[in-house]
Amino acid sequence: MKYDALLALMEPILAHPTTITALHNEARNCLIAGDLNKSKRLEQLIKIFHNSYVPATVQIGAGTTFAYGGIGTIIHAQAKVGRNCSIGSNVTIGGGQGTHPATRLSVPKIEDNVYIATGAKIFGPVLVGKFSIIGANAVVTKDVPAFTIMGGNPAKEIKKITKDNYTRYKSFIGRNIEYSEGIFT
Structure with a gap:
């Protein structure tokens, strides 16, 4: 099938979908802990997965x-x-x-x-x-x-x-x- 490779690549994410709340909580925890790079990457996941902007702050x-x-x-x-x-x-x-x-x-x-x-x-x-x-x-x-x-x-x-x-x-x-x-x- 046309999208088999993409589905295989996304399998870990599809098997364990996440919410904005879960991603935001993790991004905020990283921000508070001083890991700004990881916090920003988690914010990007909110944009990619949910088409939303909810920064860690x-x-x-x-x-x-x-x-x-x-x-x-x-x-x-x-x-x-x-x-x-x-x-x-x-x-x-x-x-x-x-x-x-x-x-x-x-x-x-x-x-x-x-x-x-x-x-x-x-x-x-x-x-x-x-x-x-x-x-x-x-x-x-x-x-x-x-x-x-x-x-x-x-x-x-x-x-x-x-x-x-x-x-x-x-x-x-x-x-x-x-x-x-x-x-x-």
Whole structure:
């Protein structure tokens, strides 16, 4: 067959596919350990395997996942992403002008348990609050309060997530935690 040689060459990779999260964690560990060359090579694997740019300098919390392998994901080198977030394909988290008064960053900071749907763009010094949902293709350039669903271009508040409707959205923003009244504090 035409591609037998290529398949044979790629067999170790195909037998043990890896995620952006695994490659990023390894690249970040290498960066912290001072092995910049290996860190950069692992970043290149993210580009090659996932068509994405997620540098080792990005801080990504435990439990965060990339839907559909994170295809087309771009995250600014200084961005911060919290724990248990879900990031869709073709998402951009990029820089902008000025600095945020609370985070002192010129790039987005995404708090814990945030769901960012396919195609969403988050630009500039914004803070995306915990347990928020950013809708598909939304363009966020302003802070997103915790427990808020945002959509549109420019993004606007669609709905608040409350104790009464939380279970409706749990599969998006609370998949790795048990519900308790304490999450709203």
